[in-house]
Amino acid sequence: MRNVVVLGVGMHSFGKFLDKSLMDLGRTAIWNAIEDSRLSPKDIEVAYVGNSLGGLVTGQEGVRGQVILRDAGLSGLPIINVENACASGTTAFRGAWLEVASGVHDVALAVGVEKLFLPDTSESIKILAADSDIRLRDFGFQFTAHYAMKLRKYMQTSGCTKMDFARVVEKNSFNASMNPYAQNRKPLSAEQVLGSRLIAEPLHLYMCAPMGDGAAAAILCTEAMARKFTNRPLVTIISCSLRSGKFQDPNNSEPENTIALTAKSAYELAGVGPEDIDVAEVHDAMAPIELCHYEELGFCPEGEAVRLLDEGRTRITGNITVNPSGGLAGRGHPVAATGMAQVAEVVWQLRGEAGGRQTFDPKVGLVQTSGGFVEDDTAAATVIILKR
């Protein structure tokens, strides 16, 4: 397998854009990535387009990526549409990586794009349930409920409090206030978070990722080719792991942790450990779940996530910064766009281009995404490790 680098990244801001189509969102992200890469669109040999809910939101299924790319002026290349709920973007990224790593293509485009806002927001909320097994919807089991239950259990085993959860939002909303692509840029105090409306105990409104529209893209190529286009530091993909939950395993008395297993294989492949990670973007669809991810990703031993937070080690000024972008509650969460936005943030961090939210000289970064639920396990977990 060949070494693959992220040559360039681009985004469309996350937010509510009722007047914009999937094409509008995708086009901006794609061209920002092309400009950042300094190559010609003709150099792109293959494209992976991740979108999760466009069929139900827009009525367009089947050839979403072709329609989006045609609108962006790209055609005549292999286009693969992929879908893995909230991990659709990173699944697209993994596909692009595999094309280049395997030697089939030299330059690949990965796009994550999602349009959720409809004039009637209740329609959007109903559609969001299609990112998990829709039969769960019949039990009123929305993904917020899943997170609420997981966090209540975590409170019991770890002894942490709702104030600890609120302090995650405090940290991330501060980061988001410096992110020009973020949907929510207002810094929030822990008190403000706990004062916001209760959604599902222990989750308050400001802990939850908002509905959003947005897109992000990356261009991947071989290390050798990258040097033709740029003198900037190269960001190399040192691992790219994907796994689905172990649903319905009759021997599953002690359920496996799918995210932890995905991280384990990513670390093994990359030849680095959690102690080597300087900056990470994790999938905190509900911000407090970031604490669970500290433990699942090995950033600290089990039960010690709050200590990591207390010591400020996961802040921008810490030694293992988590969610400098603002995370999903801060940056926003247009499902398939999220993973690619996480990649963009880590690339900017590793290149030292993250502006006010830049962490100190990071060398290794991690992206973790989890998409959808089947039964009570993650339907698609991805962990990507990047190195400058």
Added chain:
Amino acid sequence: MRNVVVLGVGMHSFGKFLDKSLMDLGRTAIWNAIEDSRLSPKDIEVAYVGNSLGGLVTGQEGVRGQVILRDAGLSGLPIINVENACASGTTAFRGAWLEVASGVHDVALAVGVEKLFLPDTSESIKILAADSDIRLRDFGFQFTAHYAMKLRKYMQTSGCTKMDFARVVEKNSFNASMNPYAQNRKPLSAEQVLGSRLIAEPLHLYMCAPMGDGAAAAILCTEAMARKFTNRPLVTIISCSLRSGKFQDPNNSEPENTIALTAKSAYELAGVGPEDIDVAEVHDAMAPIELCHYEELGFCPEGEAVRLLDEGRTRITGNITVNPSGGLAGRGHPVAATGMAQVAEVVWQLRGEAGGRQTFDPKVGLVQTSGGFVEDDTAAATVIILKR
């Protein structure tokens, strides 16, 4: 890149199954492929699931493959949902091939599954438009219209007649009558075809692929590994090409033929030419388009497709059999399942297991699929070449 073989294939019959879900269809095809492969489901390391319209038909998007595979008893592995209209199945196949060829995984599952029939068939027909750019629908431009226009042009340039078109159906319906998985198993005479209802000049009802539900699956692995499971002749994938149309090219004065270009790259990669192909499954969503495919795939020079048909060379008894399965009008056309059913047919042919429709000792087989339209070009064209 490593040599990859198709270890086993399986299908669920194509037809109208109002009482069956995507899971029901997928489960049967997957387990038939597992049994044909003689491995344990635990040996499967990665899965690609192609489905095109399940979001709009069933309400389930995002994690369709995970829901289908969980139901089939498979979990804990990477699952990638792909979508490319009628080429969704072969796009899944290409993904599975790339995983094994690149060395990332040793055993991969590819599934194509589609449920189109709803109690109200007019709903299904409306949904089918989402397999092409839905903005075309506003012009009343359904894919049948595209084929009708292409075929009228072909009649003008080649001088062929509607009777020639009807004779393609005569040939293929005879083949389908011997295919236990086919949706339409009644042999039709050319006269019966021309006597059926006119849909869009020059297309009559029996020339058109029917609406359908169905599924097909294949298990791919390395050549070395295959020998552990089977003593049967191995079917090796010698190329797997994918391309999208060249939409909106300002220099596109003489439009390129996307299917011909995809075939060209497949032949180059495989190191074989059209003269080496013994059996082919081609994407005749409207049966007469098979004649155009003869020329696009290089089976005969331009304008000589009817002669190839006249000489009986594309019959089961011919030297370059086309659509022994019955083709899309005969076997049926549940969008994403079609490409994988084509693969299954070619594998059975190469192994000598095709029963009454077995061709004489074929060594090299080809699968061609085209999926959806953007403007007036194919959104996703695939060509796969298999060798015993």
